[in-house]
Amino acid sequence: MPVRISSPASSLEAGPSRKSQVHRAPASSEDEEDELIEEEGWTRDTFENRTISKNTTAAIPMLRGMMDKLKDVISRIEEGLDNAKETAVALEDSKQDEPSIAEVETAFFRALDQRQLLQIRIEILEDMINQLRAGEEYSDIESAYQEVVTTRETEYMAKSQRAKYKNLKEYADFRSALWEINHTTACPPVSQWLEKDADEESDDDDFDMGGATQSYKCPITLMLFKDATTSSKCGHNYSREAIMNLIDNMRKAKRASKCPVTGCSAILDKTDLKANPSLQKRADEFDRRQKRREEEKEEADETIALEDEEDFD
Structure with missing residues (x-):
């Protein structure tokens, strides 16, 4: 998700020498934004990038607004993770080791990846806000943002399944929920279901989620949960x-x-x-x-x- 810097109404101090107050009244839509720009003597042809600093009007609020939107998407992804787990449990309950569970697990992995990629962007935006507050200036904030995003996303996607998911509570819960359908013992470490790269070093001594059973009894009543x-x-x-x-x-x-x-x-x-x-x-x-x-x-x-x-x- 690129940082939009092509409009002075968004965040930048740029444009003709004539003083403009457009940035004080954010547009509610792209058409309204264009109208405001033209009214104040701004055009996209005459617009040129200027340095963004902590004093640039609306720069930090704009970045925070982007973070909030990404967090909303993450919330929807997490709802999807819960739905995928419930689907897998229903399949396992109907038939042990039902083959179609593999498809649900693949979708579960994709959702975990998407959530992490969005989290990476949130962290980068937070870093940029902190840097602006510390006095950092950006001559081209969009390029700076995209460069870091590309590097970190590429690093993450290059990891093996085991490196990405073995310490995630959500995946441990996914596997534990499936395991308890047809077993009474504790769920094994989740790494046994995850692929690792051929050249990946042994991680036998690393922390590995799993090995616990979910309790459905209230610690107060010692009976099955109610509400x-x-x-x-x-x-x-x-x-x-x-x-x-x-x-x-x-x-x-x-x-x-x-x-x-x-x-x-x-x-x-x-x-x-x-x-x-x-x-x-x-x-x-x-x-x-x-x-x-x-x-x-x-x-x-x-x-x-x-x-x-x-x-x-």
């Missing part, structure tokens, strides 16, 4: 009514509302709690699978008992 709720401070999960009651009781006792998870020291407030419908859905599906397995086990035990009786007769 699953997550703390934005520490990331721990609870049943909504249980955690709300705990906070209320602690307030009445004039004590700090400490997170009830063992080893966590976060102090909670009701404003820190966010509904987690995705987790609740997974908890309900987990409960359904557990009940199905118990029914299948009972049926198998009855069948064995009947066969034993027949053999005895």
